[in-house]
Amino acid sequence: MEDTHPARIRAADADRERVATAVQHAGSEGRLTLDEVEERLTHVYAARFTDELTALTADLPRPAPPRPGFPLTRDALRRHPALRLHLAVAVTIAAVMIVRWVVLGAGFFWPGFPMFWLAVSLLVHARVRAFRERPGAAVPY
Template identity: 85%
Template sequence: MEDNRTARIRAADADRERVATTVQTAGSEGRLTLEEVEERLTRVYAAKFTDELTALTADLPRPAPARPGFPLTLAALRRHPALRLHLAVVVVISVVAIVRWAVLGAGFFWPAFPMFWLAVSLLVHAGMRSVRERPGAPVPY
């Protein structure tokens, strides 16, 4: 038989810091008084087990999950060669269209239309990549 005390998980410094941040945030939002923050922080840093930490934030709301950011970033371009190739094609076609417009001397800037749709296609491609990278996303075959 397993004793209840042996089933407890010891808290790491990172666990204490995470809970301390939650308590401090609740204090700055006005959910806890200054005295409550001080008392809970004292208990956070004295905690030895994770269940003690959980009890200190049980009455506080959970933070909202992070929203995904803009899908076309330098990190995304570094991770995905297909995205870099798509960006290169968009740039080349845009430059060719602008040069042709300048050489022909057309008054109306018609390259804006194809450049817009090329940019939309690039953003959709990057957005689909970011959706596939999210945790729990289905793995493509």
Template identity: 85%
Template sequence: MEDIHPARLRAADADRERVATAVQSAGTEGRLTLDEVEERLTHVYAAKFTDELTALTADLPRPVPPWPGFPLSRAALRRHPALRLHLAVVVAVAVVAIVRWAVLGAGFFWPAFPMFWLVVSLFVHARVRSARERARTAVPY
């Protein structure tokens, strides 16, 4: 019976597939030869523990995370009720400012300044939320 260190975690099939995809991608990019890819894939599918998988990709560069895209989307609004509330406050304050401007008959459109900063605060809020979400879901090799 082999000596099992209590800190070692058993590798799941999903772990093996993730590492196998990274090894195959490295072969496709020309970072590994065909023989190295075959050898590493053999070790990937024979690995029992996650630290064995980590060693197989230690010398490969980490993939660049995709650009997050536009942070304020319908999906983001569905996932984060705080963003919906923030958007509602921005719209309500903008409507009140525009109505006040129209009723008072001011010539200069002053509501543009507070509306600009309200929209900026909304985008910053959405960007911070999406960055936190990506950090929570990021999985190393």
């Protein structure tokens, strides 16, 4: 005897929490009344399969994907040794240029121009790293 129904996937606690958060967020936005939130949360925590959870949020809008933030963060520096090295080289070069400017006694702060381009190169490097980490980003051959 063949089973014509697709296999159902059991819901994990993390799945229930994700859906419960979405329902609570919809309630806080005014998309659902307090009674609807309460009713849906009761169904969320009673759900055994993922398709039951999907039905509870089918009429709610999908959350917008997170916007990329500032690419140069401590977390990014922790994950990418090449980015740390780039930062160290940029800071060292900037320090050498500033020391040279002070020693030579030049009136015009000329190290500002190369330091600007060092900062731009570091930000571009961090942005490229962040872009490559996005889900679905093309991987170069």
